[in-house]
Amino acid sequence: MKGFELYEPTTIGEAVETLNRLGSGAKVLAGGSDLVSGVMKDWVEGEGMPLPDALVDVTTIPELRGIRVDENGATIGANTTLTEIVESAELTSQYPLLTESARSVASSLIRNFATLGGNIHQRPRCWFFRGHDFDCLKKGGDFCFSVGGDNRYHAIIGSDQCYIVHPSDTATALLALNARARIAGPEGERTVAFDDYFVSPGEDILRENILRDNELMVDVFVPAPAPGTRQSWIKLKNRQVYDFALVSVAAAFTEENEVWTAGRIVMGGVAPVPYRATVIENQLQGANVRDTARQAAAQIRTVARPMSQNAYKIDIAQTLVERTLLEALA
Ligand SMILES: Cc1cc2nc3c(=O)[nH]c(=O)nc-3n(C[C@H](O)[C@H](O)[C@H](O)COP(=O)(O)OP(=O)(O)OC[C@H]3O[C@@H](n4cnc5c(N)ncnc54)[C@H](O)[C@@H]3O)c2cc1C
Numbered sequence: 001m002k003g004f005e006l007y008e009p010t011t012i013g014e015a016v017e018t019l020n021r022l023g024s025g026a027k028v029l030a031g032g033s034d035l036v037s038g039v040m041k042d043w044v045e046g047e048g049m050p051l052p053d054a055l056v057d058v059t060t061i062p063e064l065r066g067i068r069v070d071e072n073g074a075t076i077g078a079n080t081t082l083t084e085i086v087e088s089a090e091l092t093s094q095y096p097l098l099t100e101s102a103r104s105v106a107s108s109l110i111r112n113f114a115t116l117g118g119n120i121h122q123r124p125r126c127w128f129f130r131g132h133d134f135d136c137l138k139k140g141g142d143f144c145f146s147v148g149g150d151n152r153y154h155a156i157i158g159s160d161q162c163y164i165v166h167p168s169d170t171a172t173a174l175l176a177l178n179a180r181a182r183i184a185g186p187e188g189e190r191t192v193a194f195d196d197y198f199v200s201p202g203e204d205i206l207r208e209n210i211l212r213d214n215e216l217m218v219d220v221f222v223p224a225p226a227p228g229t230r231q232s233w234i235k236l237k238n239r240q241v242y243d244f245a246l247v248s249v250a251a252a253f254t255e256e257n258e259v260w261t262a263g264r265i266v267m268g269g270v271a272p273v274p275y276r277a278t279v280i281e282n283q284l285q286g287a288n289v290r291d292t293a294r295q296a297a298a299q300i301r302t303v304a305r306p307m308s309q310n311a312y313k314i315d316i317a318q319t320l321v322e323r324t325l326l327e328a329l330a
């Protein structure tokens, strides 16, 4: 692994100042399960993706960690571990969708040190991207190897030049819960809704979110759900012990006598960003959820454009959406 300088700021201001001074050669470090044990150990680099010379460890900043819940919602520090989220009784009672999505990430060993911020900002798992010998578009090269290669786990919706699927389970759940992120940078703080947080390859092929090199995520705010909000999370994976989502579905909605009044359906494993399935939500608006679930789920077929080896994901996506809606009602 390439050597690097390690910085250990103790305040957000110090971390931002360090990132700003060091420029694009520095990266934020949290648990390190993706950045160090994945990207850096495996030399995932290219012209558009140089390996960092410096890491700014943010786990030394106490104010980035912790969960606070009040009548307005929950604020979760970016450094909060996935295990802390899973084990939070307050989060589980109000946001079972979020705690179940966190529980479905990796193994308990990894969840013990992997953070929320790291989970949301982890890099894609496309095996060509992760392979040192493939200088693909996402690393600044001029070719996407998935088009003619093994693309069984790639995207079926919304791709442009690059066909990654967004790997984060918590990001999928948080978008369904209408979360927003607080970001600190040299100009101060800004808040960005998860609706606007993720960047598709067509917008910028070298990144997956709007975060700049000199910024870091401080926390995530999840608004208190309306009384009676139905929530459900289903994730299908290949290896049951632990694995990334083949397809996942996060649903959060309100209903009156099972008639959909408002809500969100978000899917993981299908698109380069957590995919909000408005095409399904529109079908459910004002309709009886139980009676319409199958027909609404089938709407995914109108937006899916599979590659040579992943049309099977369309059937999975349709079935999982229907199942998630019915489970939320149960
Ligand atoms: C075997 C294995 C199985 C896995 N399975 C799953 C799975 O099923 N589902 C899933 O969702 N994930 C899965 N993962 C990914 C795992 O969840 C992530 O590696 C982990 O959550 C990253 O957290 P971390 O704190 O270790 O981040 P790090 O590795 O330290 O950082 C990851 C990225 O986030 C950035 N970052 C971290 N914190 C901040 C912050 N506060 N502000 C801005 N940027 C930040 C870093 O710069 C880096 O780019 C798996 C990983 C492994 C190794």
Ligand code: SF4
Pocket: 124, 126, 127, 128, 129, 136, 137, 138, 139, 143, 144, 145, 146, 147, 154, 161, 162, 163, 164
């Ligand atoms: S899908 Fe994206 S990350 Fe994978 S090879 Fe193609 S350009 Fe690279």
